[in-house]
Amino acid sequence: MATLKNLPRSMGARTKSVIRAGMATIIVVSLAGCSSTATPTLVPNAVTEQNPLDMKYYPSDEPVKLGILRFHEGNFGLAQQYFQNAVETTPKDTTAWVGLAASYDRLGRYDLADRSYAAAVKLVGVTPSILNNQGYSYMLRGDLSRAQASFNMAIRLDPSNAKAANNLALLYQSAKFVERPPDAVERTQPPDTCGKVACGQ
Numbered sequence: 001m002a003t004l005k006n007l008p009r010s011m012g013a014r015t016k017s018v019i020r021a022g023m024a025t026i027i028v029v030s031l032a033g034c035s036s037t038a039t040p041t042l043v044p045n046a047v048t049e050q051n052p053l054d055m056k057y058y059p060s061d062e063p064v065k066l067g068i069l070r071f072h073e074g075n076f077g078l079a080q081q082y083f084q085n086a087v088e089t090t091p092k093d094t095t096a097w098v099g100l101a102a103s104y105d106r107l108g109r110y111d112l113a114d115r116s117y118a119a120a121v122k123l124v125g126v127t128p129s130i131l132n133n134q135g136y137s138y139m140l141r142g143d144l145s146r147a148q149a150s151f152n153m154a155i156r157l158d159p160s161n162a163k164a165a166n167n168l169a170l171l172y173q174s175a176k177f178v179e180r181p182p183d184a185v186e187r188t189q190p191p192d193t194c195g196k197v198a199c200g201q
Contacts (some may be wrong), residue, residue, distance in 0.1 A: 063089065067099050076106035087119070094120050098133055105137045113137055128158035136167055139174075147171055 067082030080103035086096035101116030117134050124130075135150030148171055154164035 061086070061090075061093075064093065064096050064099065067096070067103070071099065071103060071106075076103050079103045080107060087116075092123055094123050097123065098130060101137070102133055105133075105140055110137065110141055126153075126157075128154040128161045128164060131157070132161065132164040132167060135164065135171075139167070139171055144171060144175060 063082045063086035067079045067086060070076075070082060071079035080100065083096050083100035083103055086093060087100055090096060097116050097120035101113045101120065104110070104113035104116060114137075117130060117137070120130055131150045131154035135147045135154065138144070138147035138150060148168065151164045151168040151171065154161050155168065158164075
């Protein structure tokens with residue numbers, strides 16, 4: 001192999017500089033060929049089961065954090081706004097979709113809650129956490145049979161799911177202690193329009 005020291009003295013300085021530049025280019029190109037161009041494999045988040053590359057870049061998850069904070073404070077309208085911002089920014093964020101659905105539940109917008117739960121299920125499938133939240137949504141609506149079915153399915157998928165077990169117990173307690181005034185049955189009867197006089201049939 002020819003080196004710069006082995007070049008004949010008869011070559012001019014300009015020729016030697018062209019050869020040096022060519023050799024430098026060859027070295028750089030050959031080194032670039034040795035480097036690995038494979039991208040690292042990213043492991044999905046253990047909690048959300050989401051691959052980081054599935055989300056658009058966003059400088060922070062501040063809307064989700066603020067949505068959770070406002071939800072726990074009981075400010076469901078503001079929570080809904082933060083979660084709505086989050087799903088518009090990162091539409092593949094399951095936490096944001098479930099938070100949006102739960103906010104809609106508390107606002108009595110069950111139609112929008114159902115859409116948000118469906119979006120979350122589309123992303124990660126049916127999970128015990130989503131089933132638990134859907135069960136609670138049905139409980140808020142007064143649909144106790146669907147609530148019970150959702151809680152039972154969540155417990156079947158994850159027997160250690162304490163939230164679903166607690167909500168199922170709450171459901172059973174609420175069904176046991178439905179309070180009605182003593183005359184509730186009498187008030188549901190149609191009024192006697194004939195009074196004390198016998199009506200003709």
